Amino acid sequence: MVRGKAVLVALALILLAAATAWAAGQKLWSVQVKQGQVRATPSFLGRVVATLSYADPVTVVEEKEAWRRVARPQGPALGWMHVSALSSKRIVLRAGAEDVKQAAATGEVALAGKGFNKQVEDAYRARNRNLDYADVDRMEQWVVSPEQMERFVKEGELAEAGGRP
Amino acid sequence: MSMATRRFAWAIGSLGAAAGFIFLVSLPFLLSGCETLDTAAEIGANVAVQTGTLKPAEANLLKTSVTAMSRSFKEITPEQEHYIGRAVGATLLGQYRPYYEPRLTAYLNLVGQTLAQSSDLPETYDGYHFMVLDTDEINAFAAPGGLIFVSRGLLKCCRNEESLAAVLAHEIGHVELRHGLMAIQNARLTEALTTIGMETAKTYGGEQLASLTRNFEGSISDIVKTLVVNGYSQGQEFEADQAALVILGRVGYPPAGLLDMLGEMKSRLKPGRLDFAKTHPSPEARMVEVQKQVGRPGPVRSHPARQVRFDEAMKSV
Numbered sequence: 001m002v003r004g005k006a007v008l009v010a011l012a013l014i015l016l017a018a019a020t021a022w023a024a025g026q027k028l029w030s031v032q033v034k035q036g037q038v039r040a041t042p043s044f045l046g047r048v049v050a051t052l053s054y055a056d057p058v059t060v061v062e063e064k065e066a067w068r069r070v071a072r073p074q075g076p077a078l079g080w081m082h083v084s085a086l087s088s089k090r091i092v093l094r095a096g097a098e099d100v101k102q103a104a105a106t107g108e109v110a111l112a113g114k115g116f117n118k119q120v121e122d123a124y125r126a127r128n129r130n131l132d133y134a135d136v137d138r139m140e141q142w143v144v145s146p147e148q149m150e151r152f153v154k155e156g157e158l159a160e161a162g163g164r165p
Numbered sequence: 166m167s168m169a170t171r172r173f174a175w176a177i178g179s180l181g182a183a184a185g186f187i188f189l190v191s192l193p194f195l196l197s198g199c200e201t202l203d204t205a206a207e208i209g210a211n212v213a214v215q216t217g218t219l220k221p222a223e224a225n226l227l228k229t230s231v232t233a234m235s236r237s238f239k240e241i242t243p244e245q246e247h248y249i250g251r252a253v254g255a256t257l258l259g260q261y262r263p264y265y266e267p268r269l270t271a272y273l274n275l276v277g278q279t280l281a282q283s284s285d286l287p288e289t290y291d292g293y294h295f296m297v298l299d300t301d302e303i304n305a306f307a308a309p310g311g312l313i314f315v316s317r318g319l320l321k322c323c324r325n326e327e328s329l330a331a332v333l334a335h336e337i338g339h340v341e342l343r344h345g346l347m348a349i350q351n352a353r354l355t356e357a358l359t360t361i362g363m364e365t366a367k368t369y370g371g372e373q374l375a376s377l378t379r380n381f382e383g384s385i386s387d388i389v390k391t392l393v394v395n396g397y398s399q400g401q402e403f404e405a406d407q408a409a410l411v412i413l414g415r416v417g418y419p420p421a422g423l424l425d426m427l428g429e430m431k432s433r434l435k436p437g438r439l440d441f442a443k444t445h446p447s448p449e450a451r452m453v454e455v456q457k458q459v460g461r462p463g464p465v466r467s468h469p470a471r472q473v474r475f476d477e478a479m480k481s482v
Contacts, residue, residue, distance in 0.1 A: 116248045121251065133251070139296045
């Protein structure tokens, strides 16, 4: 019985290696931010041409410094995203039992909405009185538009923001 | 999911009994940090091989999965980091009043977000946001995920946009280097990550929720205590200054801004207060470290257009 298991594990490992090699040409990345902005050029001042959602899978078709030109799987190139918006793990939105097992065993899967999430935040808020979430919400609503930033950068003769050179 | 990975997952499942053995062997070490845990798994697996309970291939598989379980803050996803940051922010704002002056807030966010986009971590789950705290303490806090707070007292140490940029870049450095998450005790993380790894239901049941909330609460308390009372290590502060210099350089601000601000802080800090006087290395020590990197660039010659908008926005400080 034990010997049978060992053979099975060896077989599974060989199959996994093969699958990985096959997938190497089409490596999938996941959007790991709430709103994944895709830009026409590899720069934060580039026009936003698409917005992807959290956990959306993409393939990388071109690399330029810290920027990745991305496409939907089997789709045409959409535009550029900064590498920090992408995870090499597969992010699973509605995790099933196998996803959870895989996440624990391989570390190649991340579970969206798991762990420290809205439900835990609510429970935490119910237990602690001296918290000010209203001002945190207000703070998060402060957004600087690309136009405002472009004006700010030009006026102050600053370098165009582009992330890691 | 591919056929191969499905079989792989199934194979792992079929090792249940053997895994239980290793788990029991390593259980006493579960709460004592990664290295011990790895060692325990290693020993447990080796013993199991020697006694014939496991084949070497199976043992290796188990060592790998236990290592994955004991990984630290790096396993926290940006989404979870976001909830941690919000709770840290909400706790700080329970202690400090926010200072809302629309022009100042807008300016702070312009400088800050421009800098953040040139950091090594420009994209976080919900982006960077900056807020002024209504206190004369000389203080600033960076919550994980990019919520950054600066006191009016610290703003008064800035005489120009170049110095303000240095303050914000230092805080962005802490976010980028994930110093906040590193303040969480490893035992809490291991326990939380284990709970996450065992639960398949869409929402957490009573026991899991209670356990996660307890660990969440503890994690927030670890971070806030570090930010407000104990401070980061001296090494981490110097690292954040180094990160700041990199960010400032990329955006086109001179490193002199950081030295100018530290010089002004030196004359304003009052020993014994529960602010940067307690939580940070002395401005002199930081200046020495910064000067090792950039020499003595002399005083800031502020750019005229920057000075105009700085003076305008800072009127209310």
